[in-house]
Amino acid sequence: xxxxxxxxxxxxxxxxxxxxxxxxxxxxxxxxxxxxxxxxxxxxxxxxxxxxxxxxxxxxxxxxxxxxxxxxxxxxxxxxxxxxxxxxxxxxxxxxxxxxxxxxxxxxxxxxx
Amino acid sequence: xxxxxxxxxxxxxxxxxxxxxxxxxxxxxxxxxxxxxxxxxxxxxxxxxxxxxxxxxxxxxxxxxxxxxxxxxxxxxxxxxxxxxxxxxxxxxxxxxxxxxxxxxxxxxxx
Numbered sequence: 001x002x003x004x005x006x007x008x009x010x011x012x013x014x015x016x017x018x019x020x021x022x023x024x025x026x027x028x029x030x031x032x033x034x035x036x037x038x039x040x041x042x043x044x045x046x047x048x049x050x051x052x053x054x055x056x057x058x059x060x061x062x063x064x065x066x067x068x069x070x071x072x073x074x075x076x077x078x079x080x081x082x083x084x085x086x087x088x089x090x091x092x093x094x095x096x097x098x099x100x101x102x103x104x105x106x107x108x109x110x111x112x113x
Numbered sequence: 114x115x116x117x118x119x120x121x122x123x124x125x126x127x128x129x130x131x132x133x134x135x136x137x138x139x140x141x142x143x144x145x146x147x148x149x150x151x152x153x154x155x156x157x158x159x160x161x162x163x164x165x166x167x168x169x170x171x172x173x174x175x176x177x178x179x180x181x182x183x184x185x186x187x188x189x190x191x192x193x194x195x196x197x198x199x200x201x202x203x204x205x206x207x208x209x210x211x212x213x214x215x216x217x218x219x220x221x222x223x224x
Binding site for chain 1: 149162202209210211213
């Protein structure tokens, strides 16, 4: 079956612009996670969704970052007023339930110029 | 705060060698531990998931062990092949699946 998909695969944006990154989890998966992978910080947790609610958003680095999930399916990560330090690969993962194995998407490579 | 460390940071071996990758974590109250593989420009592929009540998991040439009391896990790769070249990531679970990752070990297996 289809895995986790993310779009776009690559995004180049100018500093100060807003960007939206999309994640389509595996159908039926209730839990969804966003992670960020950057050269200096490695792979770090951003936010966790159970259904449409986000019980843990402790990893969001600033109030410029927000995420939502609708219909218990698609999630969008929005970064406002992008900065160069936002450049990273943003990975999404989903699992059937919160304590089940996670499956990762291919990621979105964001470059802020 | 949970911290995960992987040693070595990079490893280069000739084909056919058996090798061990190490992972240590500071908070032993983990839910599960998972090993991933990441190829350049790609997402993560799960290799082995060890639940907190388990001591080890095996899949083909891979064997992972977990010692919660000492805060350590090892990934053993038998008879390494060039196709095993990748970055190997260790991640520990919080109860609801939040993963804390190590920095990874970059493995190169040369023919």
